[in-house]
Structure formats: structure tokens, C-alpha cells
Amino acid sequence: MSVTPSSPDYILPKLKAETLASLVKKGVRLSGRALDEFRDFSVKVGYIPNADGSAFVKLGNTQVVAGVKLEVGTPYPDTPNEGTLVVSAEFVPTASPVFEPGPPDENAIELARVIDRSLREIRAIDLSKLVLVPGKKVWVVWIDIYVLDHDGNLVDASAIAVLAALLTTKIPKVVVSPEGGITVKKGEYEGELGLSRRVITVTIGKLGDVLLVDPDLEEESVLDTKIVVAVSDDGRISGIQKSGMGALTYEEVLKAMDLALRKGGELIELVSSATLKQLKEGS
Amino acid sequence: MSVTPSSPDYILPKLKAETLASLVKKGVRLSGRALDEFRDFSVKVGYIPNADGSAFVKLGNTQVVAGVKLEVGTPYPDTPNEGTLVVSAEFVPTASPVFEPGPPDENAIELARVIDRSLREIRAIDLSKLVLVPGKKVWVVWIDIYVLDHDGNLVDASAIAVLAALLTTKIPKVVVSPEGGITVKKGEYEGELGLSRRVITVTIGKLGDVLLVDPDLEEESVLDTKIVVAVSDDGRISGIQKSGMGALTYEEVLKAMDLALRKGGELIELVSSATLKQLKEGS
Amino acid sequence: MSVTPSSPDYILPKLKAETLASLVKKGVRLSGRALDEFRDFSVKVGYIPNADGSAFVKLGNTQVVAGVKLEVGTPYPDTPNEGTLVVSAEFVPTASPVFEPGPPDENAIELARVIDRSLREIRAIDLSKLVLVPGKKVWVVWIDIYVLDHDGNLVDASAIAVLAALLTTKIPKVVVSPEGGITVKKGEYEGELGLSRRVITVTIGKLGDVLLVDPDLEEESVLDTKIVVAVSDDGRISGIQKSGMGALTYEEVLKAMDLALRKGGELIELVSSATLKQLKEGS
Amino acid sequence: MVSTSERPRLIMEDGRRYNGRAYDELRPIRMQVGVLNNANGSALVEYGRTKVLAAVYGPREPQLKHVSIPYRAVLRCRYHMAPFSTHDRKSPAPSRREVELSKVIRESLEPVVVSEMFPRTSIDIFIEVLNADGGTRTASVTAASLALADAGIPMKDLVAGVAVGKVDGVIVLDIDEVEDMYGEADMPVAAAPSLNLITLLQLNGVLTPDEFKKSLDLALSGIRRIHEGMKETLRRRYLEVKVEE
């Protein structure tokens, strides 16, 4: 059951909302950012020692951890020779005064599914390489997104964290016994997971007839609607989600795609280089 | 936890309730029906192309769909050489202003279990014919009852739909590999499921000292109690359920049995012939 | 989510609470018991014919049933050559006006886990003897604690019931087929489960600077805090749980340990002899 | 997983049942009221090895405001099986069977409880099956009835319950688990004998119309005997008899 939200994540004081709206019309944002400008972000990879890949991301004041774990499981019957991928997201109650403990709500589920789809069809992870015993035992790639602090644009912050975590994920060492029993060598790794394609999302907010990227929480509270576009490192669109109550015109959708493709390419490079830099410095 | 209902399915205006009661004493019903008269009903079989058997039933304004699916599963340990049968019912929120989404409540559970019991002990479905690999793989017969619109007597409407659906259910074609693996041939069938016995239910309401069959929603809202009797095509009783808050005298119970056996026989023939007629016309 | 209780299990009238507190300072309890005195208790073993071991215990007006069942299951991967142990507790709504039906709350879960830990590390049950097919089939020992009437100190009443039930638990007879299939012979037994160590808990309440054992419901409602100490028949501590809102000083903790060890030894003997007496008389 | 022995013979050559009882013989029945300290009323009822505890709280304020009714008390009823009560351990989560039985047991008591005397309140009936050997729902009705009486709730009559069955073709009274499992029909009945009202009636299995009438008659005869025992129990607080002595 999806219900029109009666208590929004954040309520912007009326005066401030008006200022924000009138500034945006002039191409200016409360934060001083340009309409097509992301907030600064930082990435810390290897943040979760017990994960096989992980990253802590701060996008403005939004904080997200993504942890990747590989576990031995069974393949789906219709893809016996592929590993499996599960993406989950939790909006933990540390993150906002309106988040309560409990199973993921529709927003967390939507976020996880948007990230999942952005990776799946483009085969960002080559699941055919994750087979241990064909038809019987494969790697299950668990991607868990943990939202720690919410200052808007949780999707892109999560996408950045997932990209960074996947770029640093390693495949555990296993011993397969003659009978097909599998023992994971705790703490030992065989190599990198590797990505066939790097993918990011770009979230674009619509306020009146203005489009702006990476909305923060104040902006989200007054937006008409949002559109999330997943962009791959070869300049294709690997996912779209209109999210939120309003609507976009045909022209706005096309404009949003252009904007997303441009910013997405930049973002992939920024995340990749930040990640690789740390990999070189670290371990 | 079962609780005395505080909000009934329907509230009949007081004046109308009094009229109804006084008419019924004279053997007349608001709808003009005789006390032992079912409402008109229609059956559409094959309503759900993805099911292996299905029927849409309209009994007065009550609308029910029953879908039967056969899936490969494992037998119960104590009946290794029989298929299994699972009957479920959902009162979906389209059906009534008082139905809310959620897991089946006690009324839906009771309905499913009454239908289940009416079929099980009399072995209406010969489960011993549904074995694929003895002790290991059998057919699971899923019967799902979906109440779309509630105008009273959901049990009999469901029983009609289930009977019609089962009479038209086909067994999917499978290939059993030498190692015991089973592949279902999507959309191909081996033959009819067939019924060893045809069974129907007859619901009888008690109002004061009057008994009436097939109560509609207005009548149900003022009944003292109801009794559901499952009747087989060989004139036996294959299930009983007193349902509702009141009670019946010994004499009323015996009278209800007579009535049920008479109407049940008629109903089985009506449903069977309507179903067979469509089978001939259709596919 | 654990929340400060807003409706306690019991509310002692203010005047009585004051009397209780002032008496206790003088070493006297409302019930006339000494501070280190348990309430009288009775044990009935074999109370549940369908269980493999069981006991009904009345500790004052607190009533608890413990039932032990052995079922065939699979071992945990990291202990392939040991049976498994599961302890659960339900505070059923018969027991108190404030207990509602539903899954176990934090108090029931805590109780079950405290009892579980008291038995597990000291290996009171020798799980290595409960292997049927090494690595594949073992006995699962289910211990279910059922609180029927709540007059305080549910933990010790449960521990008494569990000890008595385990002392009388028998291992069902099984037939292992050549292919490793296992058939349990209903109602036939191979021998005693046996206990490597007998363990009991002693609950000590703190009120002001006074410690008292086996608090009843009235006392519990005004205690500052409680400490549960599990004691084994060889005079060791096999578990501790500070439980409740308050705190203890270092000196109080040490004093509580002494008290618990002394009372625990006595209690184990009392329970054992009561149980054995019944075993001789009965069956 | 219990061994599935061959279907046993249920009616012996001498016409007695496998458990030695005559076709119209009840199991030994024990009834006790006031067994709990906290509950307003309680009863422990045993039909042979079937052992059921019932507790009544109320009339009291409903836990949830929205279930109150302005002109009467609501009855809340839970039939629940202890995990150790069955041969294979029962998961404590309520099964569909328990949901249904909670309803039919509540509905078997609704006709006798004078609920109009306590508007806007709740009368809560908690039934715990401690050991199950057939007939748990009917023993539950008996126990709940006694617990209501013990709680001082006004009732028009005591409701008693018993199951009849058809085993090896014979209609027999108060079937146990084996007779239920291997028999051809199980028909639980509850009634308020003084009012001539049948308040619970279910049939699982197949009967001819004649067999049905015979079964119902047999059930009502058993119910009358149990009903006598209940009245005696409320006078004496405890009764352990072969009720039909």
C-alpha cells in the first residue's frame, strides 16, 4: 500500500522555500551551487573490514555506506551458470528524525531496486564469472546500502558508494572438495571482482520549469518531482526512474537526459579516480 | 485472536431489516426469491490463461475467481505417494469497503479451510495419480480463491468457482530426466486432472426460526447464524461448518441437512452442465 | 527496539510498597520469608505425555511448564558432530493481565537466552552424544518454557522446570536405514538423555541496599534491579545477567555471587531429589 | 517425523474400540476450576490425555479502543497449542488451523454469554492446549465455559463439547487422535443442553445423512453427560470421574 506522504522527510520554513524558489528561477541555489553542480563528496573505501568491498561516502551532509559481500549460494534455475546479485537498502533511524526502525519502506525498496536495475541489464558485474560448481554453486553478490545521515539525494550518494565499493571488491579464496563441498578461506582473496561497465546515477530535480542536479534535503522538500537517470561509462542510459509526485513535460525529460549523460560521465571519472587513488595509497 | 466483529461487513438500515424479517416469516425474501432458491449465477471457465484451470463466477452480485495451478513439489513425509493440495482464499480490497489489504483474516482462512475439507476426505481429487517420482516429486495442486466483489454467500460462490475450475483443469506436460530432474513444458498439457467426486457447498442462513439458502449480503447482516454443508454428487455430506455467532436447534440442523442435500444435488448439475457447455463451445 | 516500560507487570499500592520497603530494611519480607529464602515449590514431572521430558513447576503462585522434545534435524555447519539445542519461552496470556498474544517480547526472549546460556557453555547436555548420522543427522533438543501464571521470578521457576524436565528426558528410538533415512519409533525410547552437569539459576533482587532471593511479583514491582546467577552442581558460575533498570555496586555484586552459589547448590539438590522421587514412584 | 505405521484396526472383534472403550463411552474426564491466580477465571480440562487450560480476563477495558462495541462486551478468544503439545514440535506462530478454531470456539460461546450486561468492555478467553490427543477444540469449549463461569460472567447455560467420529464404519463417541487420524470422519459438536442449542458443529470427513443423524445424537448424549460433570465441578471446584459412571 503506497500512501501520499503526510509527514515529509523535512519541512522547509515557508519564507526560505519562497527564497529558494525565486533564486532557482534565476539559476542560483541557496547553497550557492550552480544548477548542474553536484555537492562535494568524499569516498573512503575499505571502510568495513568484514565486507569484501565497501565504501563510505559523504555527499554534502548525506552519509552512506555500501558493503559488498560474496557468499556461496545456489543459482536461479533459469540461469544455472551465473552468480546472483541482491541489492538491499536500509534507511537506518540514525539518518533522520522521521526514519523509524522496521523493514525497508517503499522509498528504501525503490532506491535498492533502482540501483539494482542500473547494474543488472548492462551486466556491470559479469555474473557468468561467478560460478563455482556449474548449475549448483555460485557466488551471491550481496550489495547492502546503509543510509546513515540524510541530507537529500540518497540515490546518487548510494550509487557513488556502490560504484566505489564494487571497484574495490575482491573474490574470496575457496577450496572445492571432490564431492562439491565448498570451503571459504576466511580473509584470503583470489582476485578482484572487476566491473565490465562502470555505472552511476544522476538525480535531477524539477522545480517549476527549472531542472537542477543533486538536490539537497531542503530542495527536495519543495521539488515538483525528480528523475533518476543511470548512466554508463560508455555514454548509454542503463536505467530511469521518475520518482515523486509531480510530472515532467516531454521537453523536460529530454533535457534531463542530456544533463544526466553529461554529469554522469564526469561523476564516474571522479569516483573512479578517488577510489583508485585510495587503493594505491592503502593496503 | 478471534474478536466479536465490531464493524460488520454491511449495515442494513433498521427499517429495511424489519421488513426483511417480517417478510421472511411469511416465506418471502426482499429479492423476491423463495427461501430455498439460489440467486442466478454465471460461470466463465478459462478466465485466467496463466492458470491450469480457472473460473470466474457471478452469484448475484458476488464475484469470485478461482485459479488452479499445478506445480512440481515434494510430497508430505507421511504420504510419499500422493500429490498435495493447498487451498487459499483472499478477500481482496476491491470486494468491499471494509476489506483492507493484508494477510487473510479469520473469515478468509475459514472459507479456504471449509472448501479444502469439502474436497479432501472424500478424495474429490485423486492425489495418488499426481505422483511424478514416487516419494520425491509430486504435483502440488494450488487452488486460489479470489473474492472480487462481496454481495454475500462467499462460500458457495467460491465452491461453484472451484468446482468449475477443477472440472476444466489440465495437467501440464513434463519431461523427467534420468537423474529425476523435472522440466515442465510451458503451455503444453498431458490431459485432464479429472474429479473422482464432484462436491459443492450449500449455505443456509437462520433468521428467527426460518431457514433460507444462499443468503445475500443484506440477509447475512441480520441472520442469527449460518450453516455450510458440503454435498457430494453421490448424496453424501462431505463437510459441515456452523459459522457465525448464533446457534441452531437440533431440529433446525436436521432440516438444514435435508435442504442442503436437495439443493446441493441440483447445484452440482447446474455447475457441471454450464462448465461442460463452455468447454464444448470454447477451445 | 527496547523501551522503558510504561505499564509495569504489576502496580503495588503505594502504602504497601512503603511497608514492604521498610520491612525489608529490617530483614523481613511481606510474606514472612527470610531474605535468603525461596518460596515453596512443587514439581510434577511427566506432565506433558507428548513431550520426551517435561515438568510442571509451581514456585509460590508462579506456574511454569517446561517441555523437552527431541527431533531429527541437521547439525550446524561448524559443529557437524553435535546435536543442537534450542531454548524458547512464551509468556502466554493466561499468565497475567498485561500479557498479550503475540511473538515473544524482550522479556521472554531474555529469559530463554539466559536459560540457554546457563546450559550451553558448561555443556550440561552432552551434545556430542546426540549424533545420528555424523555431519548429516543429529538430535535437535527443543526446550520450550511456557509461563502459565506470573507471580514473580519467572527465571528461576523456569530454570527449575527445565532442570526437572531434562532430568527426566528420554531419547526416542530410531531406525536408520542404509540410505541414511531416519524413522522415529513413536512412543519408544532408547534411554535417558542424561545431564553432564546440573544447573540452576538464582535470582537476587536489590531494594535499597538489601539483597533478597526469589522476589515475588509484589517485590519485583518495587525492586531497584535484579541479578540472575546460574550456578552448577560443582559450584561454578555458568551465567550471569543483570536484568532491570537499576545498578549494583561492586560490593553488592560480590555479595550476590556468594548468596547465589550457596542457594543454588541447595536448590539443585531439592529439585533433583523431588524429581528422582517422582521417577521412582511414577512410571 | 513420526513413523507411519500401517493403519491400525480401530474396532476389535468384540465390537470394542482399539482403546478398549465402548462406542458410546467417553474417555476419563477431569475438570478443575480456579487453577490460576491472576486470571479472573480459569479451568483445566482433560479428556484422557488431551489437556487444555483456559483463562478468562474481564470484563475489562479493551486493549484496543477500536474493538469496543457500545451495546455489548466483545469476546476475544485465542485457541493456541503449546509447542510441546503435539508429537512433532509445533511452531509457536499461529497456524491457519488455530485461527479458524479460535473463531469457531468464540462463536460457540457467543450464544450463551450475556454480553449485553457489559457494554464497551472485553471478555478475553485464552486457551492453551498443553497436550493434544484428539478433541482439543471441544475440550477447549468445555474449559472456556468453565473458566467463564469461574470468572463470574453471567451465562444462559454452560456449553460443553465433544467430538464423534466414524471409525471402521462405526459411529463412536469422543474420538482420540488415533481414531481421528485413521477414521473416516471427525465431527466436533458443542451445545448448550438446557437451551437445546447447538453452538458448534463441524464435519471433517464423509457421512451419509443417516450416519450424520446418528452421530449428532451420540454427540448430544455425550454432551449432556459432560454438562452434568461441569455443573458438579463448579460446585466442588474439582472433578475427576469417568463422567458416565
Added chain:
Amino acid sequence: MVSTSERPRLIMEDGRRYNGRAYDELRPIRMQVGVLNNANGSALVEYGRTKVLAAVYGPREPQLKHVSIPYRAVLRCRYHMAPFSTHDRKSPAPSRREVELSKVIRESLEPVVVSEMFPRTSIDIFIEVLNADGGTRTASVTAASLALADAGIPMKDLVAGVAVGKVDGVIVLDIDEVEDMYGEADMPVAAAPSLNLITLLQLNGVLTPDEFKKSLDLALSGIRRIHEGMKETLRRRYLEVKVEE
């Protein structure tokens, strides 16, 4: 477990799709309103073998007080699949997919419903997928829109939905389950054509920017045709046409 046959060829040599349709051809669409007696509004919509029922209750008092909003009606929307609607039986518990689709369908209707007219009330939209053959969410938007209109809820426009896909490299309209499963992209779109507003847009799969524009154009052309059919249905109460004839 359905046999996993080889990936079928989806575009034939003559350029037609495996199901015989042209790239821009809708399936036969049937729409009917007022199909339920109890609901304030209802609609049954079929896109080929995809069959969806929508019911609207409201504006009415919210079931739960705390979900009411002082200045508008809340929309409550549930997209739910019947257990028999899919090839493998679907568990009735709501899946993550159903949770997400309930949200995007609600959000596709929010822009057109004049919710400010009914403060503190709830407009409840219940969608049941009876048979699933691809495009269920877009058929659901169409059905919900019709049910809202049938209930007399004021709307700025009717929203219609359709999915486009990329199969064997070709952008095609109104894909069915096979085309969805074996195709390269699935893009559901819903729009209010008179308002030039896109109210639902998702993409599962991969498209180049050019392919995206082509897909969006094709979807909107299909939506306009369905939108015409919807208006006709509301006039006639029932419509069964190949909408594009």
C-alpha cells in the same frame, strides 16, 4: 519451474514481431468500467492476455487517522498480483516489486487527481493483476485512471500507460512478457496527453540516447491512442477494440 527454452527470435525476417504485430502496434485492448458493485468506481482492462482489475473507494474517511492530510485527500494505492496470475504461482505476500510498483503507479496518478477538493479524506485505489503477460503496471495505470473517473473523482486528465521495449535491436510498442523477458530494454511510460505531462517513466535495460528518444516518442503515440479509447469507454461503459484501428 518453467523450462528455459532457447532465447526465441523476436523480430522475424519480414520485420514483424514474433507475435505478428508491427513495431508500433498495440495488442487488442479491452476496457470496461463499472464492473464491481461495491466499489465507488471500477474498471477491467486487458492488453492482450494481460488482465487488470482496478477498484476505487473514496473519497472516504481514512482507515488510519494519522495518514490524513488537512489540505488534500491522500491517495492510497496497492498494486497486487493474484497468486494465479503468473506462470509460477505467486506468493500472496507483497513482494518488493509490488511495493515499488504501488508507489510509481500512485505517483503517476497524483498529478491529475484534484485531491485538494477532498481534504482529510482518502481515495483508495486497489489494483489486482488477474493475468500477467507483460505491461501490467501500465495497464494498471490505465485501469486505475478509468476507475477514478468511474468513481466520479475530478481529474485534470486521464492518464494512460504503455510499455515500449527494445527487442532484437528494434524499438517496439506494448511489449508482452516474452518480449520483456528476452528483449534488451523495457520502458514503461504513462502520460496525461492533454496536459503534455509524463507521469510515469522507468527504464529497465540499456538504451542509447537516440534509442531513448525514439522509445519515448513511440510510447507517447501509443498512449494517445489508448487515451482516446479510454474516453470512448467512459462514454460507452465498455470498449473492445484494436485501439489503433
Added chain:
Amino acid sequence: MVSTSERPRLIMEDGRRYNGRAYDELRPIRMQVGVLNNANGSALVEYGRTKVLAAVYGPREPQLKHVSIPYRAVLRCRYHMAPFSTHDRKSPAPSRREVELSKVIRESLEPVVVSEMFPRTSIDIFIEVLNADGGTRTASVTAASLALADAGIPMKDLVAGVAVGKVDGVIVLDIDEVEDMYGEADMPVAAAPSLNLITLLQLNGVLTPDEFKKSLDLALSGIRRIHEGMKETLRRRYLEVKVEE
């Protein structure tokens, strides 16, 4: 499924622990407060590789009216493990262990929070274990205590926690996961040192009375050192030290 290597030797020939620490040596401890923007108070605490985040919201209106208390604030506390925090992925559904630990952690803080100052309000403590390497509950107490202080909630003392254990027969301070798993006893302790109050005490495993006293003394010595570090952290907002330097 992690390989079950042989039980490792935990105390080396030189008397040191397998991880190089002395028996009474804490792991490197890092503490930081004010790490979250939205929470009223927050802290990130690391005991070696154990990493715990705590957030405090409140005093604020309770989410659910019926949990409010007229004369004090309620504490709500959730101890929760992130799915990636453990070697085998943890299901996000709360386990029985998490339910119990939420309770004992709350009860370890109740004695120091001046809850009477904020009647009818709720003080909500959310603890997320981000990486688990033993001692998560005691690190959680320390983190929650710091987050409460960071939120400006008046407290009579800061509560600090640490676990002692018995490994290879030796009582050692601040055990990690390996020492917990292969050791003979694990005893988590939390205390308010300035008040001489032990607010959390559990034992999983077996100790003689003498070993118990030795363990408790060792725990309290560790707690006093961590308590000093906490005070320093609140002055400096961040502390990364081997606390016992």
C-alpha cells in the same frame, strides 16, 4: 560458511595473547562525537576493528503516544547490526540476540540518564554496528553514552563498557571475536565509575568464584581507562589513542 579451522592457540609461550596484547591491554580505541548532522547527538566508537555508530534523537514527542510516561522520559534503544558487519551476511530482520542486547544496553543507561527532567518525552538511542569484531555491545554502551552527552542530555555519569574473557585459562581484557569464539568465557561489563555502579553485567561461559572476582576487577580497571578517554573525547570532539598509553 566460513572454514572452521582448528581452535587456535590464544595465549602464547611468552604469556602474550594471540593478537600480541598483554592480558590487561585494551585494543586501540577511537572515539568521535558529532559525526551526524541530523541526530541531536552522535558518536562513532571503535575498539580495534569493532566499529559502532550511535545516534540520539530527543528528548522529543514519542512516536507512539501510549509509550509516554507522565513523570519521566522513556528511553528507546535499538542495537542493530548492519548486514555487512559480520563475516556471514546478517539478515536485516532483528534477531533474538539483538532484541536482548537492545534491552541490556538500555538498562545499562537508565541509571545515569536524568530522565525525570523530560516527562512525557522520548529519548531515542539508535545503535548501528558497522563492523563486528567482538565487544560490540560494550562498545555500543560507550558510543550511546557519548551520543547522549553530545545531545546535551543530562547524565549523572558517563557509562563505559568493556568485555573480559577467559582464554586458555587466563583472564584477559577487551576480548576480540577470536578470543570470544574460542575462549571459555565472555563477560561484558558496563559501569558508571564515578558512581561506583555496575549497570551491565552478563556472563556467557563458566567461571569459578575466584575467576569471577578477578574478571570483574579487570573489567572495571579497563572501564576506568575508557571513561577517561570519553571525557577527553567530549572536550576535544575526537580521540584516537591507545587509551591506556
